[in-house]
Amino acid sequence: MAALVQQYVDRIRAEQISLRDGALASYIPELAKADPEGFGLTLSASDGYVYESGDTAVEFTIQSISKPFTYALALDQIGQDAVDARIGVEPTGEAFNEISVDNVTKTPKNPMINAGAIAAVSLIPGDSVGERFERILEFYSECAGRRLDIDMDVYASEKATGNRNRAIAYMLTSFGALTGDPDEVLDVYFRQCSIKVTTTDLARMAATLARGGLNPLTGRQVTDANVIRRTLSVMVTCGMYDATGDWVSAVGLPAKSGVGGGIVAVLPGQLGIGVYSPRLDSRGNSVRGVQVCRSLSAQLGLHFLTVSRESSATLRAVFDPSPRVRVYEIQGDLLFAGVEQVLRTAERDRDDYDVAVLDVTRVNDINDAARGMLIGLRASLAGGDKEAYLVDPEGWVVRADRREDYRGIVFRTLDEAVDAARQLEIG
Numbered sequence: 001m002a003a004l005v006q007q008y009v010d011r012i013r014a015e016q017i018s019l020r021d022g023a024l025a026s027y028i029p030e031l032a033k034a035d036p037e038g039f040g041l042t043l044s045a046s047d048g049y050v051y052e053s054g055d056t057a058v059e060f061t062i063q064s065i066s067k068p069f070t071y072a073l074a075l076d077q078i079g080q081d082a083v084d085a086r087i088g089v090e091p092t093g094e095a096f097n098e099i100s101v102d103n104v105t106k107t108p109k110n111p112m113i114n115a116g117a118i119a120a121v122s123l124i125p126g127d128s129v130g131e132r133f134e135r136i137l138e139f140y141s142e143c144a145g146r147r148l149d150i151d152m153d154v155y156a157s158e159k160a161t162g163n164r165n166r167a168i169a170y171m172l173t174s175f176g177a178l179t180g181d182p183d184e185v186l187d188v189y190f191r192q193c194s195i196k197v198t199t200t201d202l203a204r205m206a207a208t209l210a211r212g213g214l215n216p217l218t219g220r221q222v223t224d225a226n227v228i229r230r231t232l233s234v235m236v237t238c239g240m241y242d243a244t245g246d247w248v249s250a251v252g253l254p255a256k257s258g259v260g261g262g263i264v265a266v267l268p269g270q271l272g273i274g275v276y277s278p279r280l281d282s283r284g285n286s287v288r289g290v291q292v293c294r295s296l297s298a299q300l301g302l303h304f305l306t307v308s309r310e311s312s313a314t315l316r317a318v319f320d321p322s323p324r325v326r327v328y329e330i331q332g333d334l335l336f337a338g339v340e341q342v343l344r345t346a347e348r349d350r351d352d353y354d355v356a357v358l359d360v361t362r363v364n365d366i367n368d369a370a371r372g373m374l375i376g377l378r379a380s381l382a383g384g385d386k387e388a389y390l391v392d393p394e395g396w397v398v399r400a401d402r403r404e405d406y407r408g409i410v411f412r413t414l415d416e417a418v419d420a421a422r423q424l425e426i427g
């Protein structure tokens with residue numbers, strides 16, 4: 001299987017090699033020194049296995065791909081309310097370096113444009129430039145699963161030519177939208193943009209986002225799932241600047257590009273993608289990178305809004321082991337929609353049984369909404385003199401330490417539950 005997927009990845013990259021449109025970023029002189037032919041692609045599976053093709057060991061600067069990660073770190077460190085008070089989440093349809101703020105709040109419209117990214121840097125705790133940057137570098141490194149480093153030449157080059165960003169930072173300061181000394185904040189921003197990564201680092205960072213903050217390589221939970229959900233949301237709506245609508249339609253993956261030529265893309269729960277090719281289109285997105293992502297999405301069916309076949313998965317079997325006992329065997333990942341169907345079926349059938357037994361032995365995952373609904377079935381059936389039992393050996397619905405509270409209702413095996421239901425029949 002791995003060999004087959006490797007062939008796909010190699011072929012999809014090879015299809016774009018002859019594409020030589022676009023130009024190297026030159027507004028930061030050091031970036032113009034990149035090899036225009038450099039071209040790498042890495043896919044990370046959600047368990048951390050990586051497929052690499054082409055120049056996957058070449059280091060380039062992360063540039064704007066830093067933005068979602070610093071935003072995630074700000075959310076992680078000071079919480080969503082405090083971040084929301086300083087940075088919006090509305091797409092702008094503007095260029096990445098637009099000098100703009102929200103008309104009403106006078107805060108940056110989103111964290112993916114420079115204004116929002118500079119504001120996000122100012123929210124990272126730290127008493128000095130060094131301390132703040134170290135926290136950022138540490139966080140990116142945790143996401144990548146290796147210690148990353150800075151390209152001092154690119155940093156110096158960006159610092160020497162960063163007047164546009166200075167204008168943005170000073171504008172934010174004048175509106176009271178930036179905490180701290182704008183030059184110090186900018187210094188951290190220039191440094192974070194100059195962190196060196198490979199496509200494999202990007203794929204691993206993406207996989208950490210795909211796994212809700214768990215780095216599958218190291219097994220470490222870098223941040224929590226709420227932080228990641230918010231971060232992916234702004235990547236979807238704002239990640240590709242004024243090309244976002246086109247990107248979401250054609251590729252359908254939360255993503256972020258950088259003028260160093262990198263693109264990071266995420267298929268939540270499934271995949272992390274890192275691609276590099278430094279020739280850029282007029283919006284500052286890698287030309288080959290965009291095409292590779294389009295092909296990957298089309299050929300491997302990765303669009304995150306693809307409506308999959310209705311999950312026949314949730315109800316595995318329904319049967320009556322005894323005349324007035326009905327068993328519902330439930331499987332898969334239990335979320336709201338799947339459990340809603342199970343409950344509707346059980347409620348519809350209520351005249352056919354005295355005891356409904358919900359067997360969640362084969363469940364893989366469950367969220368709080370589904371858990372609450374399954375527990376609630378009993379109360380909703382009680383009005384009709386019906387009982388609901390649960391077979392839950394793993395504690396998906398009722399944690400093992402709460403099982404005593406549910407004695408006689410929650411069982412370890414289907415046989416135990418059916419025996420108890422039969423007793424009820426006899427009684």
Ligand code: DON
Nearest residue numbers: 063064096193257258259284
């Ligand atoms: O702020 C800047 O100008 C850069 N260091 C980062 C810009 C960037 O990568 C824009 N993305 N495509």
